[in-house]
Amino acid sequence: MGEVREFALPDLGEGLTEATIVRWLVAVGDTVRVDEPVVEVETAKALVEVPCPYAGVVTSHAAEEGGEVAVGSPLVTVAVSPGGEAPGGPDSGGGERVAETGPEPAPEPEHVGGSGNVLVGYGTGRPPGRRPRAALRPPGAGAGEEPRSTADRGTPARGTTNGTVPVISPLVRRLAREHGLELRGMTGSGPDGLILRADVERAVREGREDAAPQQNAQQQYAAQQQNEALPDTAQQRAEKPQQGQERRIPLRGMRGTAAERFARSRAEIPDAGCWVDADATELLAARKEMNAPPGHGEPPAAVSLLALLGRICTAALARFPELNSTVDTKAQEIVVLPEVHLGFAAQTDRGLVVPVVRDAHTLSAEQLTAQMARLTEAARAGRLTPAELTGGTFTLNNYGVFGVDGSTPIINHPEAAMLGVGRIARKPWVVGDELAVRSVVQLSLTFDHRVCDGGTAGGFLRHVADCVEHPARLLRML
Structure with a gap:
């Protein structure tokens, strides 16, 4: 492994001093090429892809998704390969990235009302022909089955962090977790299958409608079995409705x-x-x-x-x-x-x-x-x-x-x-x-x-x- 170099968050212009990590486009252990985007950050103006000036192997991330990084602070470290070419590049065999294989799927159309009102997320886009960054679950995959293109290679797909799927913000991930929704089997409506809040809310709504009869029967049976075995005090506590929890939405970006x-x-x-x-x-x-x-x-x-x-x-x-x-x-x-x-x-x-x-x-x-x-x-x-x-x-x-x-x-x-x-x-x-x-x-x-x-x-x-x-x-x- 070559020399480890530290890449700091560059000046993004417009007087911006900090940015929030939205999602990592490369995981630790992935290889990158010169000027390849490695992370998406949200500034006060827009969602921006940040390219890395080094070619090599990513050795660490300076912050988790949802964390804030100041301009000039460390963002990622890269073990630079000799000659500046990333291992597994076009001149070497067997190191091709999962996310760069296969045809690029056509993006799902989004609708904008005739009034001119735009309901979208913002970013910097990417050059035409760029391959998707995330290998999501193919249609028909089992509940516990890993995406084949990722599992066969033993590494997380590009666009994921430790095997997670790309979401537009940590708030969306938390919303899915609160409703028990598995994001790995979902393809979002955002760029490259990016999962938006609207996607999670729609999936929760559809899941409630589809599973309501079966869940009601299962819940009634489970509650009956549990209540028979519980003491009176515990049973009374179980029957009490859960108190709602407050939600905090950061005023950032x-x-x-x-x-x-x-x-x-x-x-x-x-x-x-x-x-x-x-x-x-x-x-x-x-x-x-x-x-x-x-x-x-x-x-x-x-x-x-x-x-x-x-x-x-x-x-x-x-x-x-x-x-x-x-x-x-x-x-x-x-x-x-x-x-x-x-x-x-x-x-x-x-x-x-x-x-x-x-x-x-x-x-x-x-x-x-x-x-x-x-x-x-x-x-x-x-x-x-x-x-x-x-x-x-x-x-x-x-x-x-x-x-x-x-x-x-x-x-x-x-x-x-x-x-x-x-x-x-x-x-x-x-x-x-x-x-x-x-x-x-x-x-x-x-x-x-x-x-x-x-x-x-x-x-x-x-x-x-x-x-x-x-x-x-x-x-x-x-």
């Missing part, structure tokens, strides 16, 4: 960053709100017409409703630029920004994030749709970068996807305003002097009262509502 920004926004920004109901019937009809196939030629690129609302916002911000600003507290100045970098709120398994469309004011509805689709796809594939999650100047929050009419969202610090969009529901509405059933949406604006008064905020919101009710008015601003 992206969840912790979001919590910090929420608290800072509330502490620093004197926010106020206003809202209005708008008839979105004509907007929905205009979108339908935009997406209708033409009589000849290729069909046009689809335009999403969220992109149309984003286009309305950028047009309104050109008329009310005070709302596209930030406050320089040290200089005691309002900084009106020339570009609109439009963020859209997205709820994920790791908390609330806001992907940002750069220079949204220069984009058409079709281009906005394409950019939002790109960011959504990048999020689904785990390729969103910290730069794509920061730098927004105005945020669009589509909370209507949760089936609610209104909300009072917290401003995304250090921005000055956020437009909220509720669900679009069929409601009675007065059209002229007649009562009709229309598609109605509630729009709300939360704004920093330091940058404008109620007249400016109300004028912006009314202008947005007018464009929703009469989309043709946008033509005057194009």
Whole structure:
């Protein structure tokens, strides 16, 4: 074995000082090549794969999954092989890694609602053609049977730690343990079969439904046999329901960053709100017409409703630029920004994030749709970068996807305003002097009262509502 070298957690940029170990991609005893990812860590910005600059055999991990490591602190040690090539590399025989054999399975499709709400985990992704890191149980394997590709070689599969399966966080592993769920037989819906919290909750739910009749009978028989042999005091104790245990969720990573920004926004920004109901019937009809196939030629690129609302916002911000600003507290100045970098709120398994469309004011509805689709796809594939999650100047929050009419969202610090969009529901509405059933949406604006008064905020919101009710008015601003 060659010289043992220590690899420290590198500077991950964006001023980050620490990271949490999510999962080890290599186990102790595995071989690695130069610049091969060895661990996934969660920072305050994203889930990041960390490559190792050495080739050799992994001799130790500096922390367990769920532990925190500071930038510059030891992360992993590697016994460097002579010549810098990892033993078992392409030039040596018999040392091929289990996870690098066999075809790569196609990823399970994930669904994103038409509203643009993203329900995914985040990461840095991987080069095309990369093999999966975990050898999970094949379909039909017995309850006590090890995966063949791992057991035949006598070593844990790549992507596991001491034979464990890859999960998105220690909290997911604990949730499975509390419900008696065996993770080794599960294939997750995340990248490379990564098991998410939603996968565990679904398996628990399905297990309860499938096993309820049999378990009830077995439990009744076991309780009867046990109670007959127990003294009265013990039997009384056994019949008492177990007290619920409190759950503690660490405010770290992206969840912790979001919590910090929420608290800072509330502490620093004197926010106020206003809202209005708008008839979105004509907007929905205009979108339908935009997406209708033409009589000849290729069909046009689809335009999403969220992109149309984003286009309305950028047009309104050109008329009310005070709302596209930030406050320089040290200089005691309002900084009106020339570009609109439009963020859209997205709820994920790791908390609330806001992907940002750069220079949204220069984009058409079709281009906005394409950019939002790109960011959504990048999020689904785990390729969103910290730069794509920061730098927004105005945020669009589509909370209507949760089936609610209104909300009072917290401003995304250090921005000055956020437009909220509720669900679009069929409601009675007065059209002229007649009562009709229309598609109605509630729009709300939360704004920093330091940058404008109620007249400016109300004028912006009314202008947005007018464009929703009469989309043709946008033509005057194009």
